[in-house]
Amino acid sequence: MPTRLRKIRRQRATRYMGWGQVGQHRASGRRGGKGHTGFLKHKWTWTVKYDPSMFGKTGFRNPTSFIVKKWINVGNIDKFYLDMIKNNKINNDKKKVDNVINLNELGFDKLLGKGSITKKYKIIITKTTNLAKKKIEKVGGEVITG
Helix, strand or coil: CCHHHCHHHHCCCCCCCCCCCCCCCCCCCCCCCCCCCCCCCCCHHHHHHHCCCCCCCCCCCCCCCCCCCCEEEHHHHHHHHHHHHHCCCCCCCCCCCCEEEECCCCCCCEEECCCCCCCCEEEEECEECHHHHHHHHHHCCEEEEC
């Protein structure tokens, strides 16, 4: 068929070129919809292959669990105590022999057992590990939880 007789040549000067009056063949029909349209229907195979975690919930969050946001290790207590004295955040009276550190007031949630300690301290903290407690008591210190 000659090019001059083809339908597309006849419709070239018209306004809609054979696709109707209200915007057919103009929007997002070719791609199957706009946005997330069809991810549960005709685009499901794409969803399974490329984004399988798009739908559904995963995991479980225990509402009564204690989430530790800030912690400190036993090995950091000596350096931490000296820094706090240097910055005047802990009162260090020469009359007091026991070095009391209230880690709750300083924003710590838990005391962990990594490292070693040289001086004896009286430490107040919400939670602690058994290893941390043993290391502090071995030197002669005390851990108060609560």
